[in-house]
Amino acid sequence: MTTIGVLGAGQLGRMLALAGYEMGLRFVFYDETPDAPAGHVAPLTVGRWDDHAALAAFADACDLVTYEFENVPVATAERLAATHPVAPAPRALEVAQDRLNEKTLFRSLGIGTAPFAAVGTTAELRRAVDAIGLPAVLKTRRMGYDGKGQRVLRRPEDLDVPLGPLGGHPLILEGFVPFDRELSILAVRSRTGETAYWPLAENVHRDGILRVSVAPAPGVGDALTAAAADLAGKVLTALDYVGVLAIELFEHRGDLLANEMAPRVHNSGHLTIEGSTTSQFENHLRAILGWPLGSTAPVGFAAMVNLIGETPDPRAVLEIEGAHLHLYGKSPRPGRKLGHVNLVERSPEALTAAIARLASVVAEPTLAR
Amino acid sequence: MTTIGVLGAGQLGRMLALAGYEMGLRFVFYDETPDAPAGHVAPLTVGRWDDHAALAAFADACDLVTYEFENVPVATAERLAATHPVAPAPRALEVAQDRLNEKTLFRSLGIGTAPFAAVGTTAELRRAVDAIGLPAVLKTRRMGYDGKGQRVLRRPEDLDVPLGPLGGHPLILEGFVPFDRELSILAVRSRTGETAYWPLAENVHRDGILRVSVAPAPGVGDALTAAAADLAGKVLTALDYVGVLAIELFEHRGDLLANEMAPRVHNSGHLTIEGSTTSQFENHLRAILGWPLGSTAPVGFAAMVNLIGETPDPRAVLEIEGAHLHLYGKSPRPGRKLGHVNLVERSPEALTAAIARLASVVAEPTLAR
Numbered sequence: 189m190t191t192i193g194v195l196g197a198g199q200l201g202r203m204l205a206l207a208g209y210e211m212g213l214r215f216v217f218y219d220e221t222p223d224a225p226a227g228h229v230a231p232l233t234v235g236r237w238d239d240h241a242a243l244a245a246f247a248d249a250c251d252l253v254t255y256e257f258e259n260v261p262v263a264t265a266e267r268l269a270a271t272h273p274v275a276p277a278p279r280a281l282e283v284a285q286d287r288l289n290e291k292t293l294f295r296s297l298g299i300g301t302a303p304f305a306a307v308g309t310t311a312e313l314r315r316a317v318d319a320i321g322l323p324a325v326l327k328t329r330r331m332g333y334d335g336k337g338q339r340v341l342r343r344p345e346d347l348d349v350p351l352g353p354l355g356g357h358p359l360i361l362e363g364f365v366p367f368d369r370e371l372s373i374l375a376v377r378s379r380t381g382e383t384a385y386w387p388l389a390e391n392v393h394r395d396g397i398l399r400v401s402v403a404p405a406p407g408v409g410d411a412l413t414a415a416a417a418d419l420a421g422k423v424l425t426a427l428d429y430v431g432v433l434a435i436e437l438f439e440h441r442g443d444l445l446a447n448e449m450a451p452r453v454h455n456s457g458h459l460t461i462e463g464s465t466t467s468q469f470e471n472h473l474r475a476i477l478g479w480p481l482g483s484t485a486p487v488g489f490a491a492m493v494n495l496i497g498e499t500p501d502p503r504a505v506l507e508i509e510g511a512h513l514h515l516y517g518k519s520p521r522p523g524r525k526l527g528h529v530n531l532v533e534r535s536p537e538a539l540t541a542a543i544a545r546l547a548s549v550v551a552e553p554t555l556a557r
Numbered sequence: 558m559t560t561i562g563v564l565g566a567g568q569l570g571r572m573l574a575l576a577g578y579e580m581g582l583r584f585v586f587y588d589e590t591p592d593a594p595a596g597h598v599a600p601l602t603v604g605r606w607d608d609h610a611a612l613a614a615f616a617d618a619c620d621l622v623t624y625e626f627e628n629v630p631v632a633t634a635e636r637l638a639a640t641h642p643v644a645p646a647p648r649a650l651e652v653a654q655d656r657l658n659e660k661t662l663f664r665s666l667g668i669g670t671a672p673f674a675a676v677g678t679t680a681e682l683r684r685a686v687d688a689i690g691l692p693a694v695l696k697t698r699r700m701g702y703d704g705k706g707q708r709v710l711r712r713p714e715d716l717d718v719p720l721g722p723l724g725g726h727p728l729i730l731e732g733f734v735p736f737d738r739e740l741s742i743l744a745v746r747s748r749t750g751e752t753a754y755w756p757l758a759e760n761v762h763r764d765g766i767l768r769v770s771v772a773p774a775p776g777v778g779d780a781l782t783a784a785a786a787d788l789a790g791k792v793l794t795a796l797d798y799v800g801v802l803a804i805e806l807f808e809h810r811g812d813l814l815a816n817e818m819a820p821r822v823h824n825s826g827h828l829t830i831e832g833s834t835t836s837q838f839e840n841h842l843r844a845i846l847g848w849p850l851g852s853t854a855p856v857g858f859a860a861m862v863n864l865i866g867e868t869p870d871p872r873a874v875l876e877i878e879g880a881h882l883h884l885y886g887k888s889p890r891p892g893r894k895l896g897h898v899n900l901v902e903r904s905p906e907a908l909t910a911a912i913a914r915l916a917s918v919v920a921e922p923t924l925a926r
Contacts, residue, residue, distance in 0.1 A: 189886060202578070206575055206578055206579060209571070209575055209597070209598050209886075210575060210830075210881075210882075210883050210884075211871065211882050211883070211884055212868075212882075212883075212884025212885060212886045212896060214597060214886070228578070228583060229578050229598060229599075230598070461579075465878075465879060474875060479871055479872050479875050480872055480875045480876040482875065482878075483878050483879060487856065499581075502580065502848055503848050503849055506843060506848050506849045506851065507849045509834075509851075509852050510834060510852060512579075513579075513580050513581075514579050514580070514581075515579075515580055515581025516581060517558060517578075517581045517583070527581060
């Protein structure tokens, strides 16, 4: 019986375990937080990322290590890689943890990005603004997620405002892309080199947090699909990547610009649970085990709506025909991802109608558009 | 957070937990066996069915009790029902544990069965054979499953053979039905009284063990579908039943005869995991919680193939496009159900082709028919 060790025990890890249990796999988790959601469904070792004794105990209990959290320190992953197969390789973490590394990799592979420049000092910030122009977004290079660690600069006088929480961190300035919409491509590459791509998802964020994903993204033609798979394939190859990789994209006048990547299963892929022949969670496991990948074909027109900060009455959600309720067992807290609802329908029109029904029971303003 | 307590921790319980975890539920299990499959995914209390202290500890940890094993002693279920909601009610266990009770209930509801008679003595056996004729099947009234505790009587001299393992048990003689095929109907009734029915499944047994199910069963018309739902609905109502109920049926010249019922999720319903909008596992939980039931509509043409005694190389199964591998984490042993493979296709022809591909990697002779 193969036991998978997962670094991070949030909802992504929990859903990995639920997919893997179906295939007879076992799981152990490692996290800094005792009440992490995956700990409700599998043994959880609690420790800091530099607690070598706790990490050794975790490693002893598993055959293979992966992560569900991209801010696992690279040193931790490397330490485990000395004794265990670790997938994706720590190098992928290293790239994904730093927006400058990430964008530099994209650029080196010929993948379009917003203009960007590293910013370490006030003088560098001014030079970067001169080169890139305004509006632009100033971001911490590391540890930003769900819109944290970012500031939009619109006018020259915005440069005079103190940096606040951004101060003292290595920063990156990115040109503001007046994009038409946000898309994401989910890709997977097996230990054997086999690759597969799910259909592009269209994503709607609010306050920097993903709210709604729809896949296949409406109005995406073969050319855009091929372009997305092509750019994701370049990243998979460049990193000798094993597992699921998500790349967030901006669509701008028919072109794709890569915004950021996540070396793990991704929120915009939750709709693959019921919306695809094989979910991102199952294929991530198949990939790291070197098993054949499952079909990524959609089984219908799918949407995912995040439940953030509060959960609706389960009865109200489940009364909607075809609604699949996913809850992570977390306590409510403003801005916290507590669960999601997947909808899968046979036509785009039926999906629109199902989303409208869901909007009456889920307090998610972006559903009303 | 609602915690469901499940009596029995086999693969059925394991799959209940995996469905319930998706909805944020928690689980605790109770079983006589320490290494039971559900114990790999949830806390397991190990004890005998009459260990009141262990049962009390289990009960303290849950809000609601159900079972995945129909031979839980009725006294155990009744004891728990004094302090906790128990669904289905112990009365359903009482009926389902005794073939005579079961067939008497069917008959009282106007549901067709094979002719049957209770047999306590050799004299009663001879009278029963005189009334019912040969061939006939002599079965233990209680504790029979997967073909155990049965003997076919073909000729008068078969009555002179010592009863062997059947001796000393209350028995039932059932007329042998020269049926065309075996079907099953899965029904679910919520605490609120809402009911739903999955499409009829066609089942192939060998050596008394279910090998293959296909649903929707080929060639079933509206009349047969309505008849099956009608008879299942009568049983649900008669027992004021809450949860999933399976009834095994014989189809004989266009008529349905009820063979036996299981007051729980059922092996022939495993294909609902990927084959239906809502699986039997999810709907069982929704029913016992009083939540709205999910759609039981098929999402395609589905088949389930049990993996018995040994498991094939996962790679070989997963190479088959659309094959969903389910393993229960059990050690191999002859005759033991270790897992199953679900196939879901868009047409009956595609399903036949997928089954043929699976037959090349799964050693299941009934696939070759």
